[in-house]
Amino acid sequence: MAKKAVVLLSGGLDSAVTLFYAINKGYECFALTFDYGQRHLKEIAGAKRIAALAKAHFEAVSLKFPWKGSSLTDKQMILPVKRTIREIRSGIPSTYVPARNSIFLSIAASYAEAIGASKVFIGAHSEDSSGYPDCRKGYLEKFAEAMRLGTKAGTEGRLLVEFPRIDKTKSGIIKLGGLLGVPFEFTGSCYRGGVKPCGECDSCILRAKGFKEAGIKDPHFGLNI
């Protein structure tokens, strides 16, 4: 019987590569995605398709909170666009969603305990990312430790939270994805969530930079700015 793993799958690039990485490591994977009122809700359909191609189980959980606090969920707020890499790296952007990865990881740990999975994988990385504090290594290490102490499976040594791509660059992740056969054409990262990537939001800009540095053409809707 294969070891089980819960993999956070947003429908974006990094989590898709992490799913294929986990499958390559021999895990029976349970992809978990969330509808949290994000602008780019279409990523959920992408996540479902990616999970199917990866032959992973797929679960989508709906989280509806009466508060927002992010330009990614609050359409009254302005989405930052056309920023330089330097500007993107200058601080925590308004697209930061309060405690998002903590919520996702906690629910993933709950799912993992319930189904007897021994790992929770998250594809976060801090290089070439948007500066979100919940994608940083120090936070993830602390959170993983909290899960080791605060879950039954964790205290019994049967559950670990892992972030295998944390030290990688976006281009490195894309290269690995290329080797693992990740269907990049179905991964979408654009914050605007339109039919085609806008090419202007931080996520589009970081993705384009990553593909360029990796020397790979981005097949997603022909975007390769």
Next chain:
Amino acid sequence: MAKKAVVLLSGGLDSAVTLFYAINKGYECFALTFDYGQRHLKEIAGAKRIAALAKAHFEAVSLKFPWKGSSLTDKQMILPVKRTIREIRSGIPSTYVPARNSIFLSIAASYAEAIGASKVFIGAHSEDSSGYPDCRKGYLEKFAEAMRLGTKAGTEGRLLVEFPRIDKTKSGIIKLGGLLGVPFEFTGSCYRGGVKPCGECDSCILRAKGFKEAGIKDPHFGLNI
């Protein structure tokens, strides 16, 4: 303007005392409760009433996951009853809900960030509790540290997770509640969630022990076993 705090409020005894404690400390409190498919759903109505009496804001969030993994949420599982204190303390019981406090605390941190609250309070204590790993001090310290690193407000020194009752006994918490005027009659802890407390589940047994040791009569439906 009063400092704001989000307080996890289950409708049970410990969290009610913690809410009154936070109000006594001068916080404008935002009580947060969850419908997570627990057997004792009636505690939500109790939480709402307690919040109203405390003059706190009140928010109930619904969490529906397709997995269970606990006798508190899975009615196919048997609820442990008529156990001695020694038996209750013998390990992590089947009423443990996978990663429950991590999920609740993460969502509370998200709420706190969105409304600009500087504290998240949880009424967990490890003495005279059910042995849940997510009520232990070591876990809570680690989780609080993760929130300090993984939230925007935390990294800016504007958000702390606190567990002011962690080193207290149940009877000590009840005594404090008496001093603070907590309406014990509306706090309910019975896992069965019937009209009257069953008096047999771990929660009823620990509550009765606490009131007995505190030398206070439990006014909740006349229960004082």
